[in-house]
Amino acid sequence: MLDALIQGILLGGYYAILAAGLSLMFGVLRFINLAHGDLAILGAYLVLFGVERLGLSPWLAVLAVLPVMATLGWLLQGMLFARTMRGGFLLPLLTTFGLGAVLQNGMFGLFGSDAKSLGNSIGSLSWDSWQLPFDISLGKLPVITFVIAVIVLAGLQLLLSYTRLGRAIRATSADPEAAELVGVDAATVHRAAAAIAVALAGLAGAFLAMRAVIGPYSGPAQLIFAFEAVVIGGIGSLWGTLIGGIILGVSQSLGSLLSPQWFQLAGHTLFLGVLGARLYLNHAASRGGLRLNLKGAR
Amino acid sequence: MSLLSVENLVARHGLLTAVQSFSFAVEPGEVVAIVGANGAGKTTLFRAIAGVHAAASGVIRFAGVDVTALPPHKRVAAGIAMVPEGRRLFPDMTVSENLRIAGENGRRGDWSLATVLDALPQLRPLVGVPAGQLSGGQRQAVAIGRALMSNPSLLLLDEVSLGLSPIAVESLYETLAVLKASGETTMIVVEQDLDRALGFADRVICMLEGKTALEGSAAALTRPQIAAAYFGLGAEAGKVH
Amino acid sequence: MSVMPRFSVERWTRAGRVTIGVALLALALLALLPGFASGLVIDKLTTLFVYILLAAMWNLLAGYAGLVSVGQQVFFGLAAYFALRLVDLGMPPYLALCLGAGAAGLTAIPLSFFVLRLKGGEFAIAMWVVAEAVRVVVMLDPLVQGETGTSLIAMNSFDPDLRRNLTFWMALCATALILGLTYWLLRGRVGAAAQAIRDDEEASVSVGVKVMRVKQIIFVLAAVGCAFAGVIWLASAITFQPRTNFGVQWTVFMLFMALVGGLRTFEGPILGAVLFFLLQEFFGDFGAWYLAGVGALAVAFALYLPDGLWGAIRKRTGVELLPTGVRMTAGEQPQSTRPRVRSQRPAKDSA
Numbered sequence: 001m002l003d004a005l006i007q008g009i010l011l012g013g014y015y016a017i018l019a020a021g022l023s024l025m026f027g028v029l030r031f032i033n034l035a036h037g038d039l040a041i042l043g044a045y046l047v048l049f050g051v052e053r054l055g056l057s058p059w060l061a062v063l064a065v066l067p068v069m070a071t072l073g074w075l076l077q078g079m080l081f082a083r084t085m086r087g088g089f090l091l092p093l094l095t096t097f098g099l100g101a102v103l104q105n106g107m108f109g110l111f112g113s114d115a116k117s118l119g120n121s122i123g124s125l126s127w128d129s130w131q132l133p134f135d136i137s138l139g140k141l142p143v144i145t146f147v148i149a150v151i152v153l154a155g156l157q158l159l160l161s162y163t164r165l166g167r168a169i170r171a172t173s174a175d176p177e178a179a180e181l182v183g184v185d186a187a188t189v190h191r192a193a194a195a196i197a198v199a200l201a202g203l204a205g206a207f208l209a210m211r212a213v214i215g216p217y218s219g220p221a222q223l224i225f226a227f228e229a230v231v232i233g234g235i236g237s238l239w240g241t242l243i244g245g246i247i248l249g250v251s252q253s254l255g256s257l258l259s260p261q262w263f264q265l266a267g268h269t270l271f272l273g274v275l276g277a278r279l280y281l282n283h284a285a286s287r288g289g290l291r292l293n294l295k296g297a298r
Numbered sequence: 299m300s301l302l303s304v305e306n307l308v309a310r311h312g313l314l315t316a317v318q319s320f321s322f323a324v325e326p327g328e329v330v331a332i333v334g335a336n337g338a339g340k341t342t343l344f345r346a347i348a349g350v351h352a353a354a355s356g357v358i359r360f361a362g363v364d365v366t367a368l369p370p371h372k373r374v375a376a377g378i379a380m381v382p383e384g385r386r387l388f389p390d391m392t393v394s395e396n397l398r399i400a401g402e403n404g405r406r407g408d409w410s411l412a413t414v415l416d417a418l419p420q421l422r423p424l425v426g427v428p429a430g431q432l433s434g435g436q437r438q439a440v441a442i443g444r445a446l447m448s449n450p451s452l453l454l455l456d457e458v459s460l461g462l463s464p465i466a467v468e469s470l471y472e473t474l475a476v477l478k479a480s481g482e483t484t485m486i487v488v489e490q491d492l493d494r495a496l497g498f499a500d501r502v503i504c505m506l507e508g509k510t511a512l513e514g515s516a517a518a519l520t521r522p523q524i525a526a527a528y529f530g531l532g533a534e535a536g537k538v539h
Numbered sequence: 540m541s542v543m544p545r546f547s548v549e550r551w552t553r554a555g556r557v558t559i560g561v562a563l564l565a566l567a568l569l570a571l572l573p574g575f576a577s578g579l580v581i582d583k584l585t586t587l588f589v590y591i592l593l594a595a596m597w598n599l600l601a602g603y604a605g606l607v608s609v610g611q612q613v614f615f616g617l618a619a620y621f622a623l624r625l626v627d628l629g630m631p632p633y634l635a636l637c638l639g640a641g642a643a644g645l646t647a648i649p650l651s652f653f654v655l656r657l658k659g660g661e662f663a664i665a666m667w668v669v670a671e672a673v674r675v676v677v678m679l680d681p682l683v684q685g686e687t688g689t690s691l692i693a694m695n696s697f698d699p700d701l702r703r704n705l706t707f708w709m710a711l712c713a714t715a716l717i718l719g720l721t722y723w724l725l726r727g728r729v730g731a732a733a734q735a736i737r738d739d740e741e742a743s744v745s746v747g748v749k750v751m752r753v754k755q756i757i758f759v760l761a762a763v764g765c766a767f768a769g770v771i772w773l774a775s776a777i778t779f780q781p782r783t784n785f786g787v788q789w790t791v792f793m794l795f796m797a798l799v800g801g802l803r804t805f806e807g808p809i810l811g812a813v814l815f816f817l818l819q820e821f822f823g824d825f826g827a828w829y830l831a832g833v834g835a836l837a838v839a840f841a842l843y844l845p846d847g848l849w850g851a852i853r854k855r856t857g858v859e860l861l862p863t864g865v866r867m868t869a870g871e872q873p874q875s876t877r878p879r880v881r882s883q884r885p886a887k888d889s890a
Contacts, residue, residue, distance in 0.1 A: 032660035034609070083842055089659040093607050094798055095841045101791045101834030108827035167399045171388045177350050178386040183374035183403030183448055216827075220787055224671060227664045261675045268672035272653075275665060279656050 001257070002136060008253030010139065012229075012246030013146030014207050018222060019229040019241040020153060021200035027236055028173040028193040031081060031092050035100035036201055037223030041216065042103055043069050043202025044118070044209035045111055051121045058121045062206045066199050073198025077191045100219060107216035118209040126210060145207045152200065153242055160238075169193055228271040299362055301326045301484050302347070302378075302452055307356035309339075309346045316342035318508035319356070324452070329478055329485045331499035331516070333492060335528060339508040340488045341383050344456050347486075348380040349373045360452070374404055379450035383457050383488075385441040389430030393421055393440050396429050400447035407449025408482075414443045417473060435466030442473065453477075455487045459494065467491075471498060492524060506530050558860040569711055573704040581707045585775050587816045588710040589768045592717060593789065594796035594808035594815075596764035599721055602802035603730065604757045605737035607659070609790050610666025611765045613673050616785035618643035618766035619773040620677050623691060627682060632693045633705060636774055640713075640766040647762030651755045667787065674785035688780030691773055706774040713767040721760065722805060722861065729756055788830075795837045801847030805861045810849050 022036050033039075043065055050061030080099070084091040119126040122141070129137040160166035171179040172189040180186050208214060208222065225248065233244020248267050255266025300323035309317035316339040324330050332340050345351035347358060349370035358366045365373055379400075387396050397411055415422050418439045424432065429440060438458055445453060455474075459467040471494065477483050478498070489495040495502060496516045504512040504527040512519070512527035525531075573581055593611075600606045622639030626632055654665050678685050694702055724730055732753045735743040744750055773779060792815060800811020815833075822829045844851055 026660075032664070034663075080838070080842070090601065090605070090607055090802075091841050091845060093609075093660065093663055094794055095838050097609065097791065097794060098834040098837035098841065101788075102831045102838065105827040105829075105831035105834065109831065164402050167391070167395060168403070170391060171399050174388045174390060175386055177370075178382065178388065179399075180350060180370040181348060181374070181380055181382060181386070182400040182444060183371050184399065185369075185371045221671075224664070224668055228668070231661070259679075261679055265672060265675050268668050268675070271668055272665070272672070275657065275661070276653060279653070 001254075002134070004253045004257055005250060006136065006138065007142065008250030009246050010142035010146045011249030011253060012242065013142070013149035013249075014204060014211075015225060015229040015245030015248055016149040016242040017145075017152055017200055017207065018204035019226040019233075019245055020156065020238070021197035021204070022223075022226045023230050023235070023238070023241050024156075024193055024197045024200070026230070028169055029077075029081070029085065029190055031085060032096070033081075033197070034093060034096040034223065035103060035219070036096075036197075036226060037221065038100045038103035038107075038219030039069070039072075039198050040201040040205035040208065040222055041214055041219045042072075042107065042205065044205035044214050045107055045116075045216075046202070047206045048116055048118060048209065051118065058118055058206075058210070062203065065202050065206065069202035070195040070199040073195040074191045076198065077194030078187070081194065082187065082190065100223075104217050104219055111216060113215060115213040115215045116209065117213045118206065119211070119213075122210055141211055145211070148203075148207075149242065149245075152203070153238060156196075157238055165189075165192060225267060228267055231271060232274050300324060300359075301328075301361060302486075303357075303359040304343075304347065305357040305359070307343070307346060307358065308354040309342050309351055310354050311342060315354075316508055317346065320505075320509065322503060322510065322513070324484055324486060326451075326484055327481045328501065329487065329499045330501045330503060331487045331489050331495035332503050332505060333489060333495050333524065333528065334505035334511070337507075338505040340505055341456055342508075343505070344380060344383075344454050344486075344488060348378060348382075348454060371403070374448050374450075377405060377449075377451035378454065379404070379445040379448040379452070380454040381438075381441045381445045381456060381458060383460070385437045387429035387432075387437055387440055387444070390428055392426050392428055393432070394425040396440055396444050397447050400444045404448030405450070409446045409449045411447070414446055417446070417476065418443050420469070434461050435463065435469070438462060438466065438470060439473075442470075451482075451484060453483050453485045455485060457488050457490060459489065459491055467494070474498065492521070496521075496524075504528055554860055566711070566715055570708070573707060578700060578703055581703050582775065583816075583820075585703075585707050585710045585771065587812065588714045589771050589775075590792070590796060590812035590816055591809055592714050592764050592768040592771075593793045594800060594812040595718055595721060596761040596768075597790075597793035598797040598800075598802055598804075598808040599725075599757055599764075600761045601797060602804070602807075603725060603733045603737065604754055606655075606754065606758070607663045608666040608761075609663045609787065610668070610670035611761065611793060612785050612787060612789040613666070613670035614643045614647065614762045614765040615769035615772070615789055616670075616677070616781070617646065617673060618769035619779050619784050620680075620683070622770050622773060623682065623689060623779055624680075626691060626693045632691065632697075632774075633709065636709070636770040640763065640770045643766035643769070644759060644763035647759045648755070651758045655751060655754045655758060667790075670785060670787070674781050677785070678781050683779070683781060686780070686782065688778060688783075690778045692777075694774065694777050702774075706771065709774065710771045713771065717760075717764045717767065721764075724756070724760065725805065729753055733757055791830075791834065791837075795833055797847075798837055798845075799840050799847055801849030801851075801853070802845075804847070804849045804853060807847050807849035811847065814848070 018040060022033065025031050025033050025036070046065045046068060047058065047061045050056045050064055051058050054061075056064065080095065081092065084095045125141050128140040130140065130143075131137055160170055168179065168184045168189050169192070171182070171184055172186050176186045179189070205214075229244040229248045230241055231244070232247050233240035233242070248270065251266040251270045252263050255262035302324040304323070305321050307317055307320045308315060320339075320343060332343070334340050342351055346353050349365075349368060349372075353366055356366070357364055360373070360376055360378060363376065365376060368376070388399070391399070394411065397414060401411060415425075420436065421439055421443060424436060429437065432440065442455070442458070458470060462470065474485070475498070478485065487495065487499060496519070499516050502514060502516050502519055502524070503510055504524055506527065507530070511530065512524060569584070572584070597608070597611060600608050600611070618640040620639075621642045622635045625635035625639055630638070650669065654662055654669070657665050677683055683689055697705070725733075732743065732748045735746075735748055736750055736753060740750060769784065772784070796811035796815045797808050798811070799814060800809065801807025818833070822832070840847065846854065
């Protein structure tokens, strides 16, 4: 049970990396990228390509794939997403969903349906663990994933708080027009945010491939998990995605103790529950608030 | 050569033509006030000059260069800065961050964080405060400071006294008077308060339904003339020197 | 001296009346089709009806109510699952299919109270999560045997030709009824209210539109439509696999058909369904690359032709076969040659 709890927390690290990109896109561009999971899988396939065809070490391949994914994000935003953002919220959802279909089936066509994994390439890291007292074992890979997640989020936080780009990003997400009026090129900021988001997706995909098996159609499931983590942790909060990821990971981990289906079901139920609770709280607040006003008027 | 020259500008709001074949010019160092009732097209005009509102037709020339097709951030680089209606500060960013972002993305010049704080000393104790927590008068000061950080040669001020207490407005116009006195910043001011407008500006333009109803030097225009043009009464429209 | 023109409100155009006449004729012909067409044609038409239903329902949600659902497959699969369960209890297959669809449609009612309070993207993803959650729960049922799925074996008790024809007639009836119901609804107050909500929800509330009620009606109707599509599919394919019947690829297809055909028009989805059907016929064998192409085409339409094919045709020629709007005509004489004055329905079509 304790094992499951710890595994769940560490799983949260993976979800945090995956969800951070989604959250960034939504926060800065008000844009829900339904192809985010598929982009993560694409990143994983690129790393696999680097390892199997180019003979790179997995970590080197990951490092090499990051700028590739960032460039892809830059281009996608400039050529595709920016044009759909003017069409209300319908067009971006339709476009990214179509893009996801293209990616999934394209990857199937290129790489076939074989399930792949990076687990073979990282040697014993995929199952090695540290033995702690009280019969607890900490998997080395999950811990590394978690640590990197924290480093990545901290890095993002520092970027946003202290750099020129970070300020531009924050301004653009608060008020794109006012940002333009102070000289910020909103289009470039959007491209930069998309580049970071897609690079993060690729990183997450690589970690997924290290601990599990992936296939061309694995994207949508990951997207749902990422979205669940974002919503559970609170939309708009960077560290919220870590907390959301952890809560999701823990619930999934504990759920899997019951049965394999409960792994997924626990997350879905929690997500729907959190949504429901938020709706109820909003509803109650709007009614409660009114009562407060009346009281004050007397 | 005029600093800003607007020729036959047409700007639409959906099906409404807010600015109709509007032309005017501003000379370097001048202060022009634009007055008019709500809906006359003043803010749309400003937004079109700043670049956030697309011009349907017409030409906007700045320092001789046609900027009509330039996006807003490029116009900032050219030297136009606007203090928008409603201030539009970035609420979660501190005062210093609001100022810095404009400084980082604007032109090089005399205005820097230090000099802006010198000009607006009331902001000094507030540099670390998120802009969303400031009072109306404080926000207006930050908004003007932010526009100055871009080191503009043309400053557009849209309804800066809106929603402020009389004391705040007084303090505001004192700062603006200093700016005017330096002679380095050309200003166009949209102002609801006619007395202020006449007292501060060199020239006044009265807009009505997207067109110029009256134009003339502040010294020569009388209040009855402006009132008539403001409300579209009688045949007072025209140029008065 | 000028005479004050008298205005009258026209709901039907000549083209509209003609189209309805043609449609009824086609309906009669189709009903008689099993008498002289080959089994293959009947089968293919049944599939086409499924596509038409799905496209029309997705358009109803997204085009008219502004609700983008990435989870309509939940009703598609749930209806089939309920039907399987009912057959397992001994019910005759076709009755079970109809009741299964109805039951799945009914689940939309309680669901609507929850999901319809969500906005835009949240609604889309929440529907997807609901579909996934239901899929997992259905997989827990031993009848379904997890991923393996099961079949509607009871269908084998029918003669293959009879079964094919019965399924065809069921599909024809369901499609005609649901499309008819949809059209009737859209031309009525619900349709106008839905478009008002889509354009500006706050303004609609301020003029007294019961937003939640309108959205619910549309949501439940769309659910029923997708549910019937699901049972027709089951009847024709006989096998049931959670991954297939609850698969998100159905949303890809629905999205494609509605978008390419023309969102916000009644005729568009039908056109889109026909197009999709033809694409499947000719290119379906290319497997994954074909699906990638479908996705790419959808993206291209979203970027360059967001009004879809029918929307573009309508813009160019002004032809509206089945109008859902209202037009005013003005005339001094209430007689024959009335000058038609089209009043522009303020439709926010593109961007």
